[in-house]
Amino acid sequence: MYRISELASLVGLSRTALLYYEKLNLIKGKRLENGYRVYSDRDVQQIRLIQQLQSGGLTLAECKSCLESKLDKSVLRLRYDELDNEIKRKQKSLALLACLLGDKTSKPWHETLAEIAPDAHIDWLKVQGFDEKQALRVKWLSKDMNEHDKYMQDFMSVFETLEFWGPNSEDDTTKAFNWLNLNPMRILEVGCGKGNSTIVIAKLSNAEIVATDNEKLALEQLEDKIKSHGLDNRITTECVSMTELNFAKGAFDVIWAEASAYVMGVENALSKWKPLLKDGGLLVFSDLAWLTDKPSKESINHWKSDYPDIQTIETRKLQIAKAGYQLEHTFTVSEQAWKNYYEPLEERLHKVAAMMKNSQAIADIQNEVNLYKSHLGEFGYQFFIAKKL
Ligand SMILES: C[S@@+](CC[C@H](N)C(=O)[O-])C[C@H]1O[C@@H](n2cnc3c(N)ncnc32)[C@H](O)[C@@H]1O
Known part of the structure; x- marks a missing residue:
């Protein structure tokens, strides 16, 4: 038999708690003739059983119901x-x-x-x-x-030798340019990469072009191209982030951003770049969009992780209007532009994959190429030509 203080230290509870247990009829002390209250081994076990039930998240009242087999199963399910x-x-x-x-x-x-x-x-x-x-x-x-560092090293070792860093074709760039309906004097290109579009728009216009990107390696190769095409009097390059374009207000007739606005987010780009355009100036950009109402699970899962801001064309149109532009035209980038991008990319992957086993970057790029090959058409790049109002 245990006195209440002994029982308390045995089961790790306070005296007050034990008296409360007793009040709930969970344990039953016997009063001795000398007035002391004592408890049996049975009480010790009863308390240990209750402690087990409590460790399952039950309150003391619920433990009591459980011991009396009166506890509703739904309470247990809830816990x-x-x-x-x-x-x-x-x-x-x-x-x-x-x-x-x-x-x-x-x-x-x-x-x-x-x-x-x-x-x-x-x-x-x-x-x-x-x-x-x-x-x-x-x-x-x-x-x-x-x-991150290892990933980028692997990533760049795939891309540095490639001409195309995104879906791009001379025909699509020309088609977009022909929708400008103006003869631009100054064009700002954002995220120009190695300048596939830069050279095309330079040849289609007489404009001065400022081609910007934050990747030096790409700009160095563009500079070689500019020289070889004899365009150095009209094209300058600047290594700068698209988030920090410190040009004068209204400095450009056209801003050109193929497959790059996503980096800072299309809505962000629409508002941040707008002051750089003259009134009536045009923002031309291409961005990944859903081309079907019912994309496959594979496409949804892939872009949920790789481009969560992918939108339908209708949503982008609304965003363009909300940001104070008038949409002049929109069209889907050709399959040829995709092929220009992913065919050499896949070839390059074959070359380097054996040397870079277990590389996460290689696995990710390969997954993306596989998705293009199997699901292109559910999504695609969409050109938007939008006039600043
Ligand atoms: C998918 S590539 C498109 C390149 C080119 N416009 C084309 O269509 O071939 C995206 C480009 O954006 C550039 N870029 C990424 N982040 C940037 C940033 N914060 N500021 C400027 N350019 C950036 C990359 O270096 C790359 O050249």
């Missing part, structure tokens, strides 16, 4: 679901901490943030020590700050 959710939340917290500590890939974390808090995500990456260029590349490419 089960609550606990299940809590465990999932905790597992997420654990995974997050592991990725912040660098023990695990941070891909799921970056994918979530890119979708729910894109601007705060970039700011946070900058605080972690990434400059803007690398922060945007974590967002769009590696999605993993812990493996």
Whole structure:
């Protein structure tokens, strides 16, 4: 037999708690002739049983009902679901901490943030020590700050020798140019890459062109092309981010951005670049869009992770109008433009894949090429020619 203080220290409860248990008839002390209350081994076991039930998340009242076989199963189901959710939340917290500590890939974390808090995500990456260029590349490419340098090294070793860094063709660029309905004097190109479009629009116009990109390697190759085409009196290059275009207000008749506005987000680009255009000036951009109402699961899952801001053409039209432009024309980029991009890319992948086994960058690029080959048509690049109002 145990006195209440002995029982309390045995089961790790306070005296008051035991008296409350007694009041609920969960344990039954015997009063001795000397007035002391004592408890049996049975009471100890009863309390241990209750403690087990409590560890399943039941309240004391629910434990009592359970012991009396009166507990509704729905209460147990509710507790089960609550606990299940809590465990999932905790597992997420654990995974997050592991990725912040660098023990695990941070891909799921970056994918979530890119979708729910894109601007705060970039700011946070900058605080972690990434400059803007690398922060945007974590967002769009590696999605993993812990493996970022290796990822970019592999990524660039695929792309640096390639001419096309996105779907692009002379015919599509020419078609878009022919919708301008003006003779531009000054054109700003944003995200020009190696300048496939730059040379085309230079030849179609008499304009002065400022071709900008934040990748030096691409601009160096464009400079060679400019010289070889004898266009150095009209085209200048500037290595600058599309988020920091410090040109005078109204400096350009046309802003040209093929497959690049996505980097800062189309809506952002529509508003931030607008002051650089003259009134009545034109913004020409191409962007990935849904071309069907019912895309396949594969396409949805892929772009949910790689380009969560992919929109239907109708949504982009609304955004263009909301930002104070009038849409002059829109058309879907040709299949040839895609082939120009992914056929040499696939060839290059075949060449380097054997030397770069287990590379996440190679696996991601290959997945993307596979998706183009199997599902192009559900999505595609769409050109928009929009006049500043
Ligand atoms: C898909 S490529 C398109 C290149 C080219 N416009 C074409 O159609 O072939 C995107 C380009 O945007 C550039 N880019 C990425 N982030 C940028 C940034 N923050 N500022 C300027 N250019 C950027 C890349 O270096 C790349 O050249």
